[in-house]
Amino acid sequence: MSANLLTSKEIKRYASDAQFDLCGITTPKVIPHAAQRLRKWLKKGLQGEMSYMEKEPERRIDPSKTLAGVRSIIMLAINYYQPDQASPGPEYGRVARYARGRDYHKVFESRTKNMLKAIQNDHPDLNVRQEFRWFVDYGPFLEKAYAEKAGMGYIGTNSMLITEEFGSWILLSEILTTLELAPDVPVPGRHGACGSCRRCVDHCPTGAIIAPGVVDANKCISYLTIEKRTEIERELRKKLNGKVFGCDICQEVCPHNQRAQPTRHIEFTPASGVGEFLDLKKVCEMSDREDFLELTAGTALTRPKLAGLRRTASAILAHNAEPKNGS
Ligand code: B12
Incomplete structure (x- = not known):
């Protein structure tokens, strides 16, 4: 030491x-x-x-x-x-900011x-x-x-x-x-400092925040689109609302995120990866690993593998094609 x-x-x-x-x-x-x-x-x-x-x-x-x-x-x-850009249309899926x-x-x-x-x-x-x-x-x-x-x-x-x-x-x-370093002090009085604000709880489309600080992954769109390997159940599929990889809703609605500053790191910008939108039809048409890697190599989108990404893309397209109430 x-x-x-x-x-x-x-x-x-x-x-x-x-x-x-x-x-x-x-x-x-x-x-x-x-x-x-x-x-x-x-x-x-x-x-x-x-x-x-x-x-x-x-x-x-x-x-x-x-x-x-x-x-x-x-x-x-x-x-x-x-910041998010306007969606080019329902045939495109949105990628969460961290993965663009x-x-x-x-x-x-x-x-x-x-x-x-x-x-x-x-x-x-x-x-x-x-x-x-x-x-x-x-x-x-x-x-x-x-x-x-x-x-x-x-x-x-x-x-x-x-x-x-x-x-x-x-x-x-x-x-x-193993080095002994002087520790920083936790931000005083901030633990649980969201107080009575429930914006993230109320805006989560699937009700995944089941208590303060507790996320039920089974319902979280981030989990469903990135980590889950099996089918996404119908009720949850309906709530993806174009999210093909990850979800930022609980951060977007957070009042503390008013202080967001655009990243200075070029690696996180759309130009360094897949960008903000994926053409869902193209994703569904990808048939082999080569096509998949051409799109995703070097990005976090390799995580769900071709089968996972295609599953989510086709779930969004299928939902878009369903007749909507009142139409
Ligand atoms: C598993 C995991 C997931 C799972 C489960 C999410 C979860 N909340 O646990 C899924 C796939 C759903 C997920 C989603 C996302 N994730 Co994630 N995930 C992880 C991972 C690998 C482990 C987290 C974990 O231990 N979960 C288990 C549960 C028990 O822990 P927890 O929610 O963290 O709970 C802690 C608090 O409750 C805390 N706590 C203790 N006492 C108290 C008291 C109070 C009052 C409160 C409020 C909290 C609190 O203690 C618990 C244990 O540490 C971490 C990386 C890591 N190794 O830590 C990244 C990580 C948490 N994820 C991250 C990100 C960016 C995301 C997404 C935003 C991605 C996206 N855009 O789609 C979403 C956000 C969803 C959300 N609201 O959590 C970042 C978070 C950065 C940050 N600013 O906090 C991490 C740290 C990865 C990283 N390297 O930066 N993730």
């Missing part, structure tokens, strides 16, 4: 040099209320078919099970906000590697490979809970981490380290 080789202030400078928008530091102590919430969420089956969420929940809860001797957690965030450009895992990965390379160059005594472990959301880790504890914002009723600077339009990643 290399004590005091680096300060929190220096880590934040490295994070900023590596083009992260926010950086917060906290201790790796288990957060009991977050652990409790995760256990309850799993017990109720709110994870749906996401079996990876069921694996090793104790590891997700306790960072020391991932990196022995971990002393600090460095939380990183990037703002990806971009390059796959965010790749963006975070390359920036984290650059950050750690810079640290290693400046501190040859440090064994960065051994003393730092990083991942982007696929790792077993409660990102929002540790980001809240690292003073980056607070978890709102829609269950998202809401920051002062960018609202909730940020993505997170983390570096676990």
Whole structure:
């Protein structure tokens, strides 16, 4: 263990040099209320078919099970906000903002590697490979809970981490380290600060926010269009309303997101990926992996695979073709 080789202030400078928008530091102590919430969420089956969420929940809860001797957690965030354009028509499906450009895992990965390379160059005594472990959301880790504890914002009723600077339009990643770093202080008095506001609950088309901070994935359009592998049931299909990949409604209606700022990162802009709209007929016509990868390679849209994306696109088109009440 290399004590005091680096300060929190220096880590934040490295994070900023590596083009992260926010950086917060906290201790790796288990957060009991977050652990409790995760256990309850799993017990109720709110994870749906996401079996990876069921694996090793104790590891997700306790960072020391991932990196022995971990002393600090460095939380990183990037703002990806971009305004919506008018839809070209019902034959096009909308992609959630975070996924319109390059796959965010790749963006975070390359920036984290650059950050750690810079640290290693400046501190040859440090064994960065051994003393730092990083991942982007696929790792077993409660990102929002540790980001809240690292003073980056607070978890709102829609269950998202809401920051002062960018609202909730940020993505997170983390570096676990054996270095002892001075922790940031959680934003005082903000926990549960949505108060009586229920805009996200009331606007969610499928009623997926079943209690403050609790999302039933089985109903969430994001889950249905990205993570769920089997058919989407009829009642839920009707509510997709053109959303072919992900959903931003619970963020769009959030008053805290008035402070949204367009992203400065070109990787998140439509020009770097599939863009905001997909031609649903074209998606349905894609017959092989080659066609699919031509459209989605390097973006987050590879996640549902061809079968998942085609299933959603055809569900939207089928619903559009149904006679509507009163017509
Ligand atoms: C599984 C998952 C999903 C699932 C389940 C969503 C969910 N809310 O759990 C699905 C597929 C539905 C999903 C959807 C989305 N996701 Co997602 N998802 C994850 C993942 C991989 C795990 C989250 C998790 O642990 N869920 C389990 C439940 C128990 O935890 P939770 O909702 O986070 O609950 C916590 C809070 O309740 C908190 N808490 C504790 N005490 C208290 C007390 C109060 C009063 C409150 C309010 C909360 C609170 O503790 C709990 C445990 O930490 C994380 C990445 C990660 N590794 O953390 C990304 C992550 C949460 N997703 C993210 C994003 C961007 C999205 C979408 C916006 C994508 C989109 N546009 O379609 C939507 C948003 C939907 C929503 N409102 O949640 C970002 C969120 C960034 C942010 N600003 O918060 C993350 C952090 C990924 C990332 N690397 O940035 N996601």
